[in-house]
Amino acid sequence: MNSLAFTRRQALTAALAAAALPTRLRAANRPAPLYPDAPIRLAIEQTSLELAKGIVIPTTTYNGTVPGPLLTLNPTRRAVIHVTNNTSRPELVHWHGLHIPSPVDGAMEEGSPMIAPGQTGTYDFLPGPSGTRWYHTHAMAGRDLGAGGYSGQFGFIDVDDGRFPAPYDREIFLAVHHWNGELCDMGAPVSDQMVCYRHATFNGRLFAAAEPLRVKAGERVRFRFVNASATQNTAIALPGHRFRIIALDGNPVPTQASVEVIRLGVAERVDAIVVMNNPGVWMLGATNDTERASGLALAVEYAGHSGPPRWLPPPRNDWDYSRFALPGPIAQPEVDDIIPMVISKKFLKKEGMDEWRINSQVFEDAPVMRLVKGRRYRFRFFNASREDHPVHLHRHSFEITAIAGRPVAGVIKDTVVLPLYGSLDVDLRADNPGRSLFHCHQQIHMDYGFMRLISY
Structure with missing residues (x-):
């Protein structure tokens, strides 16, 4: 990808200087999807979005629509996606829920380069796992509540292997x-x-x-x-x-x-x-x-x-997540290590905003968490704040193994809501080497310290 390697803080500094309902009719026993022969092209561009008659807002979109184009990908064929940045600030695209290499995952902290204004970057990867995934910007917003996740930069990905858990029309x-x-x-x-x-x-x-x-x-x-x-x-x-x-x-x-x-x-x-x-x-x-x-x-x-x-x-x-889990009684599986993750904040600590911490450390001060390939780890979360946190781990899926100390099994996710003053255990198999970012998916929490890198 053509870009400079920006830090998150540098990206903030740079950032400051027709929407139809996509529906598809499908038979329950539909044939396997066809992957487009030509590469996919996305343009990040400024758009005047009409929410309703007389209500038009300026925002940033993919190809001028909200959501962006629905991407149907075949997990057996490589996806080649060219992204052109037609805005005035550095950007990049995160392929949320896909287990792909760090350099193309779309997070600068993992080594994915930013796409400079006027430049085109190429993402080339084998998509997977199958299911409902999505793509969105992973740029910092800070106090600019029109940038990053506040903008219209998002769209669905359907990684389609032709198998479905239930029939539908x-x-x-x-x-x-x-x-x-x-x-x-x-x-x-x-x-x-x-x-x-x-x-x-x-x-x-x-x-x-x-x-x-x-x-x-x-x-x-x-x-x-x-x-x-x-x-x-x-x-x-x-x-x-x-x-x-x-x-x-x-x-x-x-x-x-x-x-x-x-x-x-x-x-x-x-x-x-x-x-x-x-x-x-x-x-x-x-x-x-x-x-x-x-x-x-x-x-x-x-x-x-x-x-x-x-x-x-x-x-x-x-x-309740546990309604969709395996029926009990449940015994938690053996793990190689248990990693405590205590979430807290310092009120109005950073630039007049709350500062978020994991184990008393903000992202900038925390070392990379070193894991060992092939081992099973249990992240034991405790939320010491009075806010819910949708926590997300890049490039992996994890299994929820306890909710408020109560064992559960079988629910596989990549984002889970950690309730206020609540606790959760999630188990991760270290099976996708490289750097992976963990963070709260609330943009304003992520931007102000609620992140951590793991690597193996």
């Missing part, structure tokens, strides 16, 4: 994003987690401007959600219907359970089947009234029905 890709973020004015010094947003969308369109999702009674619809927001976790419901969860972060779950509510931490993906068995016009949307009123909703309209969509609060929030 149709699939819908929906990306959640929050827009026009600003540090909230609470009449006092602002803690950096307090980012307020004016708008929220599915696929870059406010509820009032989005075309309804038109369905037929009896259809089995596979929803593929990603939370592509910079800092905002969310919860989603579809009144009168239940979600049967078939995959988390693209990985099939061992127990397919039905829930009223899907909780999506930042960067999490959920694949869910909904059987359309309650005719009418309904509102798929955020369970939070304010968030839903800001635009995070979509009408689901059955054939032969019309009128305003109906919203009903879900009877309960029944989201």
Whole structure:
């Protein structure tokens, strides 16, 4: 890739100096996908995004759309992706959830070079594992709440090996994003987690401007959600219907359970089947009234029905990772080492923002964590803060092995929400050598210390 090797702080300094709903009809026993013969080309460019009539915001996108192009990749064929940076700041693309080499993973801390303004970089890798993955910028934003993850730089990746954990008739890709973020004015010094947003969308369109999702009674619809927001976790419901969860972060779950509510931490993906068995016009949307009123909703309209969509609060929030795990009793497997990871913060410590620490160290001061190839490690997280953290590990998947001290097994993810004052154990097999970045996927936490590098 043509670029200079920028540090994260240098990148911040440099940074400061038509959105359709992509849907695809698919038979349950579809043929294996075809990989395009020509390389994929993405352009990072400034775009005036119309969220709704009269509501246009400037942002940065891939190929001028939000989400960017849906990339369907075959895990048996190499992907060659040329990315041209048509903006005025250094950029790079992270291929989230893929187990690929460090230099092409798209994180400067791992050795992926930035793409300088006006330059083109090439990512060449064998995609995998199969499932719902996504791509997004991994540039620093700092106090610029229009850059990095706050922008429109995100899109779906479908790594498709032709095998699916459940039959369905149709699939819908929906990306959640929050827009026009600003540090909230609470009449006092602002803690950096307090980012307020004016708008929220599915696929870059406010509820009032989005075309309804038109369905037929009896259809089995596979929803593929990603939370592509910079800092905002969310919860989603579809009144009168239940979600049967078939995959988390693209990985099939061992127990397919039905829930009223899907909780999506930042960067999490959920694949869910909904059987359309309650005719009418309904509102798929955020369970939070304010968030839903800001635009995070979509009408689901059955054939032969019309009128305003109906919203009903879900009877309960029944989201729990352990519902999708192997049935108990569970004995935790043997590991070669247990690594404590204590998350804490210093209030308004850095540039007027909270400073985030792992084991009392900020990223800049922490040594690289050295592992040994082939060994199994248990990361034991404790959240000593009063905020949820969607924590992500690059280039690997991990297994959740305990929630609040209670053993679980079989749930494979790359991003997991560590609840306030909560604890989690996740097990990692060191099977993808090189440098890998671990961080909170809340942009403002990552930018202010909540990162760590591992290497083996």
